[in-house]
Amino acid sequence: MGSSTSKGVEVAQAAASAPVAATNAASGAKPKCKACCACPETKRARDQCMVERGEENCTELIEAHKKCMRDAGFNI
Secondary structure (H helix, E strand, O other): OOOHEEEEEHHHHHHHHHOOOHHHHHOOOOOOHHHHHHOOHHHHHHHHHHHHHHHHHHHHHHHHHHHHHOOOOOOO
């Protein structure tokens, strides 16, 4: 199980550092999917981290997921 945590963290970090084109939030458009389906990579890494290490040890992944959600057009 230890290797899956590392993979999830790497995926979330890559998603958080990837450049983002014009966002839906900036253009005022509605999100194209439901909140539960948006940003699956960062959501998975965040959730796994919180289960294994606790919320207080996962702030970077939590913030990366929030950023991804905002970029997808959600008001978080």
